[in-house]
Amino acid sequence: MTERNIVVPYERFSSKQQAEGDSLRRQSDAIKGFIDKNGYILDDLGFVDKGLSGYTGKNIKGGALGEILQMLKDGTFPAPHKRILLVEKFDRLSRLPTTDAITDIIKPILRTGLAIATVKEGKILTNDNIDDMGVFLPIILLLNEANAYVETLTYHVTKAYDDKFERLVNEGTIMGHGLPAWLKYNQDKTEILPIPNKVKLLQTMFSLAAVGYSSNKIANYLKEHHEDEFLTEKQTSWNVQSVLRYMKNRSVTGRYTSKTKNRPTVIRENYFPVVISTQDFEKVQAIINSRTQSKINKGLKTTGKDGKTKNLFTGLLKCSECGMGLGFRSSGDGRGTKSKYSLACNGRLNKTGCKHATIQYMMFERAIMEHIRQINLHAVLNNKSSVNMIDTYRSELALKKQQHDMIMKQLQGALDEDDMLDFMILKRTYKKQMKEIEQKIQEEMIKCVAVPNFENVELDSFLMDCELDGNTPDWNQRQKVQANLRMIIKKIVVDDEKIKGVPRMHQIHFKNGAVEMVTTSRNKSGSIYIEDKNKTELSNDQSKSDYDYLHML
Known part of the structure; x- marks a missing residue:
């Protein structure tokens, strides 16, 4: 027995498919046979790289072979001069280009005294015989x-894929790769077929979503009525994430999208069998998106970290250029040329291409509040037909409640699952319609009675620009005004000053559909003045309380 008699095995396979095959067992058996034949000792130390490519060098960068190299470099590898690193074949160690394999793997290992041997060739490579050309x-x-x-194999695989990809682009030929969970190939992979029971599950999800069921309620329904039915073998339960994943997958409409590195994106309609119509799919997406936006609005903060209501128009401001919201920013000291508070388009801040200029908040706030205080809100918001509309809506609501109650009784007596699902969809439809009618009643009542009184509000006591005189805004009053504004205003579209000197035309959109215009401009001295929508010039006899000059901050 020689001095170098301890074998450290290294095994590797490249793909997940090989993990399910015989590669690892074959290598282990070959190494064990080599040890028994030559009378070596199997070390407790062993290394395996599972699913890591030797061609890309992943077994060095993040694998067991990289660990061996690091241990040798650090001096923590035990007695390398007494050990042999044994592999089945050299391609298990590396498939890198020859020069890289020698420079990065072979020589660094041999220089430490560790030898390398392969089962197939039966030869031992050491630092002493590396210069022997015969070895x-x-x-x-x-x-x-x-x-x-690997180079040859990669070429043929890539060429085959390129040919398939070209046929996909030109003819829509089936690619032959993985399919969505509800589809399968026929025996010779020439046709894609739906899997009936899985398609039915999908259609149930979309049917429930279309009548307003949330993802959570759909998941609960599937747990109750389809406890052991799933779209994939790995799936073990229904939850919000799994429901949303399928309902947002446009493949249900038949669309196939190919996104492959170094190739253009290809979209083919009707590539897959259509299991959900495009119209129904888009309807469900709109419901999902509206629910997401609703959650965002519910969580909208109306005060800052200090608990103060600095922005009266939180959640109401929209950019006239890109439609995104305007964010409230606090910076500077409020003196000189720097504004302490400003409004900036989120689209511009996020670099989406919007060029909407930043606007001074104090000027904008006074302009909007001056206008709202002076107009007759009762005339703007009241509708003479509102009382009659409320009565009409209430009659419709009573009828829908009767229909809803009838469906509830039929649902309790339903035994067949399909009938039960139909009744549940009808129930949800009536409930949604009732909610819409109740919302209309509320809107009409707002027109009649919920008209906030801004006429007697003393603006100078609570507007932010009172800080310029060293005063503190009435924060309680600001919070009340903010709540009143959100009750009657749907949005305020903030205009951009596209041409210097041309007034900005801001639009106040009230919840009843009425629109008011507020104009802000800059005069030659740099001041900003406010114009009523019906008055374009300031008369000499108008008081300062009606039209207040605002100076640049």
């Missing part, structure tokens, strides 16, 4: 062959 030349040829094999 080293066959190693070079083997490494070159290992790399060339």
